[in-house]
Amino acid sequence: MEKPLLVVPIMWKEPLPMPARCIGDHMRFFLPHYLFCIALGWTVNAKCDRAAPDIAGRWAVRTVASQVIDVPMIGDVVSESHALVLLRVRQRGKALSIKQKLCSLRVDMSSQSIRMAVPRKFTRAVRWDSYSAEIVWEDSRWMFKRAPIVRIYGAALAQPKTEPLPVRTDDPRVRDLDKDGKPGVTFSVSGLVTGRIYAVTRDISALSGTIATDGKSIRGLIDLRRERKVLSASTPLLGASPLSRPHPDAERSTFMMVKVSKAVGCKQVRATAEHLFKMN
Secondary structure, three states: OOOOOOOOOOOOOOOOOOHHHHHOOOOOOOOOHHHHHHHOOOOOOOOOOOOOOOOOEEEEEEEEEEEEEEEOOOEEEEEEEEEEEEEEEEEEOOEEEEEEEEEEEEEEEOOOOEEEEOOHHHHHHOOOEEEEEEEEEEOOEEEEEEEEEEEEEOEOOOOOOOOOOOOOOOOOOEOEOOOOOOOEEEEEEEEOOOEEEEEEEEEEEEEEEEEOOOOOEEEEEEEEEEEEEEEEEOOHHHOOOOEEEEOOOHHHOEEEEEEEOOOOOHHHHHHHHHHHHHOO
């Protein structure tokens, strides 16, 4: 005996919140949302989800973060921090667990009157750190999203996001991060004035980028807020703490992620960065 045909009447009086994102306004009044999802090969459930791409593994990352710094005696100067980073990504559905290692950091200034160098000791001293991220379906594409996280360099704070940064070398919260015998982190400065500054930095950054259809690269924007306090300096002319703000052009702060083999380490990322990020 044949089973009776189940007829589902189309009687939507109110727009369905999630199906509307899957179906679109021109479809939702004509087809039940679950039939539309099935036709696209999507997993059928209350949210009309589709399977998230698999991005677990190891990634090389290049970031460029642009800030406008009010430098004493010079004025506004654009600072670009260029970093190479190695990631280990674990994935459970759309939730990501990430470990990160800084491989290199270079700072470029728009003015020849001031230049800043980050000693290699700093990148060696920055250990693997962990954070969470997620994959979301947004505007008909898969997005990589990381909510703002706080990093403190050169101090240990009970409340990293809100606690005022140290301003004195004898503050018990100050740490010698790069192990050079000086408080905080050491930066070399040259130009109109040459010397070294010993500083504490707070970075609050968020990421949002588009995952490529093959799942092997991600491109997007960085939202970075940076605060730096100079604890001391080799010359009084460098002792003032500069004020900084994000560059008004958000497109100047970007990141790119490229999937690499599990054997790749920081040394390989540094050696092949120009080719690695140019080809993707």
